[in-house]
Amino acid sequence: MLLNSERLFAGMKQESLDAIVATMPENVTYASGFWAMSQWIRRGPQAYVLTPGPGRGEPAVIASTGLIDLVADADVWVKDIRRFGKFIVDRTPGVDLDRQDQRIEALLAEEDCGDAVGALVKVIKERGLQNARIGVDEIGILPQYWDKLAEMLPQATLVRAADVFRYARAIKTPEEIARLRQSARIADMSITAALAVAREGATEMDLARAFHTKTIVEGGLPVLGCIGVGTRSAMTNVQPTERVLRRGDVIRFDVGGRYQHYRADIARNAVLGEPPEKMVRYHKAICAGLDRAIAMIKPGVRAADVFNAAVETVRREGLSHYQRSHVGHGIGLDGYDAPNIAPSSKDVFEEGMVICVETPYYEMGFAGLQVEDTLVVTKDGVDSFMISGTELRVL
Amino acid sequence: MLLNSERLFAGMKQESLDAIVATMPENVTYASGFWAMSQWIRRGPQAYVLTPGPGRGEPAVIASTGLIDLVADADVWVKDIRRFGKFIVDRTPGVDLDRQDQRIEALLAEEDCGDAVGALVKVIKERGLQNARIGVDEIGILPQYWDKLAEMLPQATLVRAADVFRYARAIKTPEEIARLRQSARIADMSITAALAVAREGATEMDLARAFHTKTIVEGGLPVLGCIGVGTRSAMTNVQPTERVLRRGDVIRFDVGGRYQHYRADIARNAVLGEPPEKMVRYHKAICAGLDRAIAMIKPGVRAADVFNAAVETVRREGLSHYQRSHVGHGIGLDGYDAPNIAPSSKDVFEEGMVICVETPYYEMGFAGLQVEDTLVVTKDGVDSFMISGTELRVL
Helix, strand or coil: CCCCCCHHHHHHHHHHCCCCECHHHHHHHHHHHHCCCHHCCCCCCCCCEEEECCCCCCCEEEEHHHHHHHCCCCCCCCCEECCCCCCCCCCCCCCCCHHHHHHHHHHCCCEECHHHHHHHHHHHHHHHHHHCEEEEECCCCCCHHHHHHHCCCCCCCCCCCCCHHHHHHCCCCCHHEEEEEEEHHHHHHHHHHHCCCCCCCCCCHHHHHHHHHHHCCCCCCCEEEEEEHHHHHCCCCCCCCCCCCCCCCCCCCCEEEEECCCCCEEEEEEECCCCCHHHHHHHHHHHHHHHHHHCCCCCCCCEEHHHHHHHHHHCCCCCCCCCCCCCCCEEECCCCEECCCCCCCCCEEECCEEEECCCCCCEEECCECEEEEEEEEEEEEEEEECCCCCCEEEE | CCCCCCHHHHHHHHHHCCCCCCCCCHHHHHCCCCHHHHHCCCCCCCCCEEECCCCCCCEEEEHHHHHHHHHHHCCCCEEEEEEECCCCCCCCCCCCCCCCHHHHHHHCCCEEECCCCHHHHHHHCCCCCCCEEECCCCCCHHHHHHHHHHHHCCCCCEEEEEHHEEEEEEEEHHHHHHHHHHHHHHHHHHHHHHCCCCCCCCCCCHHHHHHHHHHHHHHEEEEEEEEEHHHHHHHHCCCCCCCCCCCEEEEEEEEEEECCCEEEEEEEEECCCCCCHHHHHHHHHHHHHHHHHHHCCCCCCCCHHHHHHHHHHHHCCCCCCCCCCCCECCCCCCCCEEEECCCCCCCEEECCEEEEHHHHHHEEECCCEEEEEEEECCCCCCCCCCCCCCEEECC
């Protein structure tokens, strides 16, 4: 299961919520296993998951009828499904259906609740929550739908609650950790695949195509593909172009796809030919900062302390003017989960957090250098997901 | 340019708007050329474009400092950029920067406006729009940011305006049409590439990998990949699995990626071995419905009339019980732009609309059959983007 229900209930308790409603795609998938495709690939389509607090009733998924086949998927663990809207699916008479089609047929036979909010209100009332304090993830619900919800539940108290999901998602379940590990490994293998085509005359786009193709072959889907060479590597979000790779060019990857909906975000550098002394020194410094951060991380350690130690280490080890706003973040269904490894962060590491730790350095006129590892916080330290080392690979 | 400013101004005039603010990624890119990466690959990050009405001042982009290199991109035609937030980028002293890095350096030298709404309010006041009627695309702005905007502009009238952008986006510019044409062609070539690996023993995932890899090789990125075989093809949003292709299996593709941010959405069918008579007949019927719809489309024709003609044709040509909720939709930066080809639609075709026309049929226990073409409405008809025909390809 993706949902850490214990943690979600703890977050709800902190905010005195009787129930919580997921509305953004990441939270809908997280709270139910339901991958509401149209919501993932567009902005606006509505899908919700109602999760009542302990003892307040069963969770329910609210889905448009056009997505009902995805709700019938084996990965969806919420059993109470409410559908809305017209969508036509026929059925061959007299033929036995397989298990999934039987489930689809049963769901189509249920009542059409009209619209998303109507369906949500219906199930909230059935659970006796019409007077309750209900947290609503404010990121995925359209404002006119929020207004309608408030109007149809005049006795309920509606509270913005995206942060409660963010709090819950910070501690990953074993299934989430397995997916994130594979997602990071696919990204790592994809960098190696891209470097296999890196030679004089190859373009950034050639590297990107090799990178994304490997991600596809390994069962992932492309998302983040910042790949730049030469001085272009200093652009934070560099997008691949027809720029040709020349001797002496550095290559910076800040990349990662999705695997079973879970994100990857890692970074590595290579250089075509012998790197100048400055590049070697700077790269060693950022690697030392990364190593220092990773060595410190274990349950109970403050994220702000790790930030400070990482930055100090980079400065001491050869990049004396190094500055950063953060040196890492959680990752999961969203590319930036809690914790935030920043100087003002109040976050403390806990077992089960999956984290991207990074020490990027961008210098216009020179290069962008960046190492970023992904790892899970264990009982007494960390377990890295990485295959490759952080060294500046000389091609 | 992506923006059809004439149409946007007409939509603003209908709603008596003095200015409009884009907030969702599709509209931010549309109104400025700025691809605000973090907003595209996550939910929550804020980026805005203010577009004043004619004679009310220049447009402005509001971007986080961490995305400033993407604002410096040559494709961004809006010149007034306001940045917010801390992000560190160094610079080699004494070295000449290239044009794009010079632009980044200049933008970094500008004031940090603190946060997204602060930056937006600042430019609204500079334009003298603090008492104006301002349309705000309500889909991408977080509700707490909307509240803050209203609080900081007590004399302004804020109106939800996502529909004004939807209205503007319906009529494509030549640059948009060129991108959409290529996006559709890439999807079409990718189906052919997938069918090249379709043989007994190949899996749905094998087809998907071949499909997406071709999309990558042609410069696109995967988005929509509904690929199902046998009775699984009847699932509307079928996601590829390890299900093995057997003789007699139909294959349904409802697929399309992005090319330069513009979506594709096309559908085709193939069958491994000779199809049964019922499948041939049904497939001919849906093709006839599609042909009838396409033959009717030209400026001035009502979308509802095209819907009725398409459904009637499918029924008459061999699928007498055919029912549908719509037979197509616009496409652009969003996968579902206006118009909507549905029975209750008030939309009328206009020159420059890019449209997906489709006649899908889903029968559980049998198969899903679907043909979907993409085309642009011309002065007196349509110009198709498709390479392949709609015929049921027998493998």
